[in-house]
Amino acid sequence: MQHTIAPIRHHLRALAACASAAIGLLILAAPAAHAAYPEQPVKLVVGFPPGGGGDLYGRLIANAMGKTLGQTVVVDNRAGAGGNIAADIVAKAKPDGYTILLAMSGNLAVSPAMKPQSLPYKVPDDFAAIGLILEAPHGLFVSQASRFRTARELLDAAKTQKLSFASTGTGGAAHIGMEMVKQKAGVEMLHVPYKGSGPAITDMMGGQVDSFFATASPLVGQVRQGQLRLLAITGEKRNPAIPEVPTFKELGVNVPVTQWYGLVAPAGTPQAVVKLLSDHLSRALATPEVREAIRKDAATENDLPMERFRSFIVDDIARYKAAVTPALMKEIAQ
Numbered sequence: 001m002q003h004t005i006a007p008i009r010h011h012l013r014a015l016a017a018c019a020s021a022a023i024g025l026l027i028l029a030a031p032a033a034h035a036a037y038p039e040q041p042v043k044l045v046v047g048f049p050p051g052g053g054g055d056l057y058g059r060l061i062a063n064a065m066g067k068t069l070g071q072t073v074v075v076d077n078r079a080g081a082g083g084n085i086a087a088d089i090v091a092k093a094k095p096d097g098y099t100i101l102l103a104m105s106g107n108l109a110v111s112p113a114m115k116p117q118s119l120p121y122k123v124p125d126d127f128a129a130i131g132l133i134l135e136a137p138h139g140l141f142v143s144q145a146s147r148f149r150t151a152r153e154l155l156d157a158a159k160t161q162k163l164s165f166a167s168t169g170t171g172g173a174a175h176i177g178m179e180m181v182k183q184k185a186g187v188e189m190l191h192v193p194y195k196g197s198g199p200a201i202t203d204m205m206g207g208q209v210d211s212f213f214a215t216a217s218p219l220v221g222q223v224r225q226g227q228l229r230l231l232a233i234t235g236e237k238r239n240p241a242i243p244e245v246p247t248f249k250e251l252g253v254n255v256p257v258t259q260w261y262g263l264v265a266p267a268g269t270p271q272a273v274v275k276l277l278s279d280h281l282s283r284a285l286a287t288p289e290v291r292e293a294i295r296k297d298a299a300t301e302n303d304l305p306m307e308r309f310r311s312f313i314v315d316d317i318a319r320y321k322a323a324v325t326p327a328l329m330k331e332i333a334q
Contacts, residue, residue: 037097037273038071044263045076045090046102047083053218054083057261058102060293061133064284065277082172083107084119091121095268097277100130103264105173105257108313113320114171114332123317128274129310130263131281136299137233137258138177139216139245140165143205144229151232152251154211158187166192166200166209171332177234177257178213180323184253191331201228215259216242217297233298234258241298257319260302262309278305 044062048054055077062073078086087107093099112123121127140151148154157163167175170193182189192209194200197218204212205227220242222228232248233239234255248255263281265274284290285301294301304312 037276038069040098041072041074042069042097042277043074043076043099044102045078045086045099047078047080047086047104047107049079050077053215054102054104054261057133057294060290061102061263061281061284064287064290065280068280068283082111082169084111088120090264090266091126093266095128095266095270097265097269097273100263100265100277101127103127103262103313105260105316108262108264109316110171110173110176110320113317114176114324114329124310124313126267127264128267128269129306129313130265130274131278131306132260132262132302132304132309132312133281133285134294134299134301135235135258135260136215136217136297137235137239137247138174138213138255139219139233140178140181140231140248141201141204141212141214141219141223141228142210142231144226145205146210146229148211148231149229151246151248154231155181155185155187155251155253158185158189162190163210164190164192166194166204166212168197168200168214169193169195170334173257173259174214176320176323176328177255179325179328180255180257181213181248181253183323183325184248184255185251217259217299220297239298239300241295257316260312260316262304262313274306281305 044058046055046058055075058075062075066073078089083104083106087101087103090099090101108123111119140154142148142154148157154163165178167178169175175191175193197214200212203209216230216233219228223230230242230245232246232251235247235258236249236256238245238247263277265277282303282305285303291301
């Protein structure tokens with residue numbers, strides 16, 4: 001009997017040793033497998049056509065992050081529906097860290113605030129926040145020939161006169177931003193939507209509309225060239241690139257919303273991968289090349305990683321929801 005038990009005990013010891021060795025290999029292999037990310041190029045989905053402002057920021061960050069990640073970050077332009085098509089693509093992508101989104105205030109704050117039931121994705125539930133990239137103020141522009149020299153002059157005139165403002169689309173971030181200005185200032189102005197800043201500016205220069213409310217950064221060059229006059233900007237403080245331009249807050253019309261860009265991944269992306277991407281985004285934002293490119297046109301880099309960025313998105317949705325009125329919703333629905 002003892003001769004029979006001894007080989008069994010020996011066999012069990014051998015099995016236990018093999019199991020222990022296997023567990024040890026798995027423990028060692030797990031960090032090694034994780035350390036391999038990224039093993040292939042990372043796709044950055046951008047909801048703008050090539051050459052636009054958002055596309056340029058996307059390529060700037062993709063290039064900078066690619067240098068430190070050890071893999072190329074490829075920009076994939078999926079324009080349409082104000083960036084909502086791109087957001088939906090990423091929300092439904094495999095959560096492995098190889099598909100991320102250049103998020104913006106339009107598709108992750110304005111749309112969820114204005115029309116959450118019609119969106120094919122939910123914010124913030126369908127996304128993992130990687131980090132904020134930058135904020136750019138919205139601004140109230142007039143032509144150089146305008147009789148209005150200051151925002152206060154225009155807003156005071158709007159209390160007794162029928163004035164108009166142009167935007168690049170009904171329900172967009174700039175349109176809602178100007179609706180906030182109107183609410184806080186207690187004025188009424190006719191909204192005239194356009195399909196782009198080019199025709200809006202042309203009509204403003206021709207006197208068809210009195211003003212234009214838009215993201216300031218793309219138009220700072222025209223202000224410096226003397227073609228446009230920037231009366232005031234949104235945000236908490238003056239922008240260092242245009243220090244002579246006051247904020248609406250200084251006028252007693254506090255409008256905190258900005259045009260912002262950030263990075264998100266599909267919900268369910270491993271936390272370690274999100275953290276790695278967030279760390280490399282922070283490294284990109286710290287480089288002089290990226291800072292200079294962002295700041296030159298009155299935008300400001302803002303390194304808010306992960307949960308802080310998620311909270312920023314949630315707060316921004318609440319800000320836009322606060323601007324909703326029955327009249328505004330009726331205009332957006334038309």
